[in-house]
Amino acid sequence: MSKQQRPKAVIVIFGATGDLAKRKLFPSIYRLVQNGKIGEDFAVVGTGRRQWTNDVFRENVKKSLGSNISSHADLDTFTSHFFYHPLDVSEPSSYLGLEALLHELEGYYKTGGNRIFYLAMAPDFFGIIANNLKASGLKDAAGWTRLVIEKPFGNDLPSAKALNKEIRAVFDEEQIYRIDHYLGKEMVQNIEVIRFANGIFEHLWNNRFISNVQITSSESLGVEDRSRYYDNSGAVRDMVQNHMLQMVALLAMEPPINLTTEEIRSEKVKVLRALRQMEVNGVDDYFVRGQYGDGETGIGYRKEAPQLSASKTETFVAGKIMIDNYRWAGVPFYIRTGKRMAKKSIKIVVEFKDIPMNLYYKNKQEKHPNLLVINIQPNEGITLYLNAKKAGAGTDVKPIKLAYNNNGINGINTPEAYEKLIYDCMIGDMTNFTHWNEVAQSWSFVDPILKLWESDQPDFPNYAAGSMGPLEADKLLEKDGFHWWPIVED
Numbered sequence: 001m002s003k004q005q006r007p008k009a010v011i012v013i014f015g016a017t018g019d020l021a022k023r024k025l026f027p028s029i030y031r032l033v034q035n036g037k038i039g040e041d042f043a044v045v046g047t048g049r050r051q052w053t054n055d056v057f058r059e060n061v062k063k064s065l066g067s068n069i070s071s072h073a074d075l076d077t078f079t080s081h082f083f084y085h086p087l088d089v090s091e092p093s094s095y096l097g098l099e100a101l102l103h104e105l106e107g108y109y110k111t112g113g114n115r116i117f118y119l120a121m122a123p124d125f126f127g128i129i130a131n132n133l134k135a136s137g138l139k140d141a142a143g144w145t146r147l148v149i150e151k152p153f154g155n156d157l158p159s160a161k162a163l164n165k166e167i168r169a170v171f172d173e174e175q176i177y178r179i180d181h182y183l184g185k186e187m188v189q190n191i192e193v194i195r196f197a198n199g200i201f202e203h204l205w206n207n208r209f210i211s212n213v214q215i216t217s218s219e220s221l222g223v224e225d226r227s228r229y230y231d232n233s234g235a236v237r238d239m240v241q242n243h244m245l246q247m248v249a250l251l252a253m254e255p256p257i258n259l260t261t262e263e264i265r266s267e268k269v270k271v272l273r274a275l276r277q278m279e280v281n282g283v284d285d286y287f288v289r290g291q292y293g294d295g296e297t298g299i300g301y302r303k304e305a306p307q308l309s310a311s312k313t314e315t316f317v318a319g320k321i322m323i324d325n326y327r328w329a330g331v332p333f334y335i336r337t338g339k340r341m342a343k344k345s346i347k348i349v350v351e352f353k354d355i356p357m358n359l360y361y362k363n364k365q366e367k368h369p370n371l372l373v374i375n376i377q378p379n380e381g382i383t384l385y386l387n388a389k390k391a392g393a394g395t396d397v398k399p400i401k402l403a404y405n406n407n408g409i410n411g412i413n414t415p416e417a418y419e420k421l422i423y424d425c426m427i428g429d430m431t432n433f434t435h436w437n438e439v440a441q442s443w444s445f446v447d448p449i450l451k452l453w454e455s456d457q458p459d460f461p462n463y464a465a466g467s468m469g470p471l472e473a474d475k476l477l478e479k480d481g482f483h484w485w486p487i488v489e490d
Ligand SMILES: NC(=O)C1=CN([C@@H]2O[C@H](COP(=O)(O)OP(=O)(O)OC[C@H]3O[C@@H](n4cnc5c(N)ncnc54)[C@H](OP(=O)(O)O)[C@@H]3O)[C@@H](O)[C@H]2O)C=CC1
Pocket: 014, 015, 016, 017, 018, 019, 020, 021, 047, 048, 049, 050, 087, 088, 089, 090, 119, 120, 121, 122, 123, 150, 151, 152, 226
């Protein structure tokens, strides 16, 4: 990429002393610079209430990169682009000094007056920050201004609508980048290509040939030091409303008429609109929840922090999602996600229907349906499970697999999701960010689950740390004649 094409901007991170900035944002910006995607024309301004200096901030940025650095000289040059401005976001006067700093940096780094405001903070602050960016004049930059908003966007549909109204009073929809980092994952982006660039799949991609789809995002970690946030959120808000439903939308959408942001988003919205809406008293037929107790891999959720001792927050969700449209009528999309499960894995299994008559199995009850597995993490790739003849005499069958592994050199995955999304924001590509209509439809789908689960008393804990979740999650599929395909690393 020539130097002229590299995007230029000052990136202001609200919440720069927090976990997300440290674990994801700084390392991603570093890699973008290392890979030549951004050049010299950038600066990062970190904010938080902590009274840090530029030097302290730069030390923290360095630490966040761990051992993933090419040389110490490069590192000093890199962190010299980082500046810290202490600020309490709810205090309008604290924004004044920020404008002066941005002005100075824009002159020095020749960023064309382009500004990204990245809100890496709790959602309660999103509206306040947007209003203060307007009141202080910070949003009226000489170049373009973009607002990146972390999830969760609201707490339910009414609060999301209120938040959206507040933000839209300041920013246009085209300036709002609602980030869902799953949309930056290589293999999540690959779903569209696997589907629409392969005749052998696309023609079979419907209710005549697919019996069910299973999407798992299991984590081996618990809530770590995020329990304050997590306990008010739970797995439905934290994972289902956003990441899991986005994967459902990509798997189920119709081919867009072209690859523009508008067309792709609009196809996803159509799927989300077609999700079968549950009544509160019908949720139990479709969704089950869990919370981990003591187990092989650790202590129970309620013991992780004093304020969790009687928590009824779900750390696991499994659900059956029906898409009531022509292509998908009758095909369950099962999802499950949870903390402290047996392993970290993100995987999609597309199970194809059985052939009408089974000539080759010895045992007529035996079934080896064809599966297309999309491995998202930790391995990236696709595996197709087929049946073939056992070598030797006779026509006995054995399942075989064709596997494609997308991992980079030495098993290092392709660019980190945040790296791609920060870059997309810098070049103004909103395709892999969620439009308000997607967010609203997703809340509308999960709201009945939240309503029911907030109103009754669950029997927690109901799964052991290190397991694949509660028995109810297995029963959910068994009653339809299916079972979860085991999570093996293909
Ligand atoms: N961490 C993660 O893995 C992920 C996080 N997210 C989302 O990212 C966002 C941030 O999460 P995370 O980094 O974990 O949160 P943290 O609690 O680690 O960080 C919160 C940040 O907000 C700052 N802050 C809090 N109150 C104020 C205030 N009044 N004025 C100025 N700054 C303030 C804190 O700085 P200080 O203490 O210095 O004031 C800190 O930098 C959330 O929306 C979360 O849902 C999304 C996906 C994953």
